[in-house]
Structures are given as C-alpha cells and as structure tokens.
Amino acid sequence: xxxxxxxxxxxxxxxxxxxxxxxxxxxxxxxxxxxxxxxxxxxxxxxxxxxxxxxxxxxxxxxxxxxxxxxxxxxxxxxxxxxxxxxxxxxxxxxxxxxxxxxxxxxxxxxxxxxxxxxxxxxxxxxxxxxxxxxxxxxxxxxxxxxxxxxxxxxxxxxxxxxxxxxxxxxxxxxxxxxxxxxxxxxxxxxxxxxxxxxxxxxxxxxxxxxxxxxxxxxxxxxxxxxxxxxxxxxxxxxxxxxxxxxxxxxxxxxxx
Numbered sequence: 125x126x127x128x129x130x131x132x133x134x135x136x137x138x139x140x141x142x143x144x145x146x147x148x149x150x151x152x153x154x155x156x157x158x159x160x161x162x163x164x165x166x167x168x169x170x171x172x173x174x175x176x177x178x179x180x181x182x183x184x185x186x187x188x189x190x191x192x193x194x195x196x197x198x199x200x201x202x203x204x205x206x207x208x209x210x211x212x213x214x215x216x217x218x219x220x221x222x223x224x225x226x227x228x229x230x231x232x233x234x235x236x237x238x239x240x241x242x243x244x245x246x247x248x249x250x251x252x253x254x255x256x257x258x259x260x261x262x263x264x265x266x267x268x269x270x271x272x273x274x275x276x277x278x279x280x281x282x283x284x285x286x287x288x289x290x291x292x293x294x295x296x297x298x299x300x301x302x303x304x305x306x307x308x309x310x311x312x313x314x315x316x317x318x319x320x321x322x323x324x325x326x327x328x329x330x331x332x333x334x335x336x337x338x339x340x341x342x343x344x345x346x347x348x349x350x351x352x353x354x355x356x357x358x359x360x361x362x363x364x365x366x367x368x369x370x371x372x373x374x375x376x377x378x379x380x381x
C-alpha cells in the first residue's frame with residue numbers, strides 16, 4: 125500500500141495519471157522520494173542541545189615536515205620575506221639578531237640564515253643592539269600523543285593495469301591534471317609523493333620571530349612545522365633517560381638464624 129502511494133505521488137509529480145506498472149522512471153522517482161524522506165527523519169532525530177560542544181575535525185590542511193637542513197633554509201627565507209615586508213613600512217633602521225644564550229642546532233642555523241638573507245637584501249645587520257631593531261627568535265616544541273590518524277587522500281585507489289591507477293571520489297579538475305601527466309609519472313606516485321612518509325610525527329615546533337624596539341613590535345611571524353621524532357635533539361628537546369631495570373633486590377632479615 126505504501127509502495128503504491130509513493131508511485132502515485134511520483135506519477136503526479138511527472139504530470140500524468142497514476143499507473144500500476146513500475147517502469148524505470150517511476151522506480152527512480154520512488155528511490156529519490158524515499159531518500160528524501162529518510163533524510164528528513166534522520167534530521168529530526170538529531171539532538172538540538174548538548175552539554176558540551178561536539179568534537180569535529182578541521183578542514184583538511186597540510187603542514188610541512190622538516191627533514192633536512194635545506195628545509196631550515198626554506199623556512200628562514202619565508203620568515204625573512206614576511207619580516208622585510210613589514211620593515212619596509214617604516215623608516216630604515218639597522219637590525220640586531222638576538223641569538224638565544226644556549227641555542228639548539230636549529231636556532232643557531234636559523235639565526236645564521238636570517239642574517240645572510242637580511243644582508244643580501246641590503247639591510248644593515250649590526251653586531252651590537254645599541255640603536256638597532258632587535259630580532260628575537262622563539263622555538264616552542266610540543267609533543268602530542270603517538271599514533272595520531274592521518275587521512276592522506278579521499279577516495280580509494282585501485283590498479284586498472286600495470287602503471288595505471290585510479291582514485292575514486294576526487295574532484296574532476298584534480299583528476300584531469302593527474303591524467304594529463306600520467307604518461308610521464310605514475311599517478312599513484314603523484315598522489316603520494318606530496319606526503320611525508322611514515323606516521324604522523326608526535327613532535328611539532330612553533331617558530332616565532334619578532335622585530336621590536338624598546339617601545340613596540342615592528343614585525344612578527346609565527347609558523348608551525350612537523351619534525352621527525354628521531355630529530356628532537358636538533359630542536360632542543362632532551363628526553364629523559366629511561367629507568368634502568370633493577371638487577372638486585374634487598375631483603376631485611378630479622379631474628380636469629
């Protein structure tokens with residue numbers, strides 16, 4: 125009875141008299157109507173009030189993973205360009221890079237590379253802070269829990285033939301771009317080469333570079349990066365030594381033997 129009612133509604137929607145035969149068009153209209161009804165029912169079941177906000181994922185983004193000294197130079201150049209763009213808004217003044225007292229290998233390299241970039245861009249970099257803008261660098265290391273999930277692409281890959289892969293449920297423009305270069309590069313490699321190998325690192329660093337005088341900040345840049353967990357010592361992270369197992373045990377003996 126319900127099925128006939130849905131079919132009658134489908135026929136009326138198409139502007140014709142109800143028919144007892146179930147042709148393909150009627151069945152398609154029936155499936156669409158039932159899906160719409162199911163969506164309305166499910167929406168009505170959603171709770172409008174919760175004691176706490178619902179945990180939700182952020183939209184997909186990418187964060188660079190530092191794996192070589194060359195990468196340090198890349199981020200140093202990006203930071204320098206951001207700082208220079210702000211410095212150009214004020215009258216030119218010499219700058220002094222205030223290196224931390226006990227710098228990590230990463231901080232030392234960042235100071236050196238920033239100095240080189242600023243000098244090459246024509247800025248006066250002094251060896252004394254007197255009368256100069258001070259450039260401070262702060263590197264904050266944070267450690268998250270292990271085994272964080274990482275969804276590297278949306279859809280499922282499948283081999284169509286040797287050297288030919290398909291990834292379902294992706295946007296058409298992206299697929300078209302991949303297909304255009306498929307003769308030169310296996311598309312499966314193309315999808316995965318942009319991602320760093322291995323699991324999501326536990327370690328991330330937040331790098332902040334500030335330019336200021338005694339009264340105000342002139343420029344400031346903050347960025348975050350993944351780092352390989354095996355390279356933590358390069359960023360000033362010293363993990364505590366694991367406790368050694370006890371090989372002896374003491375017993376207290378009381379009374380006469």
